[in-house]
Amino acid sequence: MEQPDVELERWKQQWHALGGREDLARSLAERVARDGQKIRRELALEVAAAVASTALCVWLLVDSRGKPVVAVACAGVLLFTGVWVTRLLTLKRTSAGAEVAGLDAFIQLTRQRLTDEIKWQTFRRRSLNVMTVLVVPWTVWAFLHRYALYRSHPWLGAAELGLLFGTLIALFFHLPRKLRGLEASLQRFDSLVDDRTLR
């Protein structure tokens, strides 16, 4: 006859004495319903933004009768929107599949997700460089072109150019910071789950 595992039974008894809030299930269910709505709202907002930017591009193209400068700008925006939507759908698919696999598969997926996110942030960083190379000469050209207007309305020049350069500078600070954070997360995650004593 098999000996009872006294030690494990004692630990189990101590373990089961922990926890047990009566209202936990109801409060969690309420929070899930609330958060579910929030997630759906955020998703709808991202899709709506993609649709709006596409519609704006189409309108600009029609309105300018296919002017080359507008066409190039719209192509850039549409390309970015396409990549954004693809990423959104891909992440959603991997998230949906992650919960039903085994834990080791889940660890792989989490690592993959972090790696994908790093690739995406690197892509955004490079896109910003390209955009800066294009935007700066264009700004100089626009400034010279609208010099008379800016001279008569200096606030307009300050607002337009300030907004543009402010956004660029903010992105130049924000994106590398985010990338560093993700790389640190991946490193931390790897060190956490990579227990060689188990192999």
Added chain:
Amino acid sequence: MTADLLEQSVPPAQERPEQRLERLLTQHARPLERVAASYARTVAEREDLLQDFALALWLALPGFRGDCSERTFILRIAHNRSVTFLSKRGPKSEAVEEYQESAEASSGANPAIAYERKERGNRLLTATRALPVPHRQVVTLLLEGLSHREIADVLGVTENNVAVRATRARAALRVLLGDEQQKEER
């Protein structure tokens, strides 16, 4: 195992998704709370993690085909979310004091026994948190009463691997608990 068969014999087909979620959370609130406590450092973190469990469960429920028991399914989700949680937060030594306030001892009417059990439970929780994640997962599932086979299902590893992890984890736990039993016997 009997509990699993009983769980599966309940027909969930007529339930609305919200009802099913609430039933599962009600049935498994305590194990979920303990899993959260073994990963989260503070009450606030534990609350967030519990919410994560519930949300993940809500998202994963439509995909549940009954190929394992509901308990196994829920614990798998809880441990998956906990790994994600740790990836965001990183491993640190954890204080257990905050858990003492909300932990409820289930030892009957005697408050002295209740207090003693709670204290021991908290020591066990502190020791569990100090284990490496793969060992911690196996130990918490063992303490929840899962068999090696069920743990292998939850973690997606072989039973042999579970046995190896369990032996090492229990040895580490013994050291961390400081041979409490021997002290008591003396």
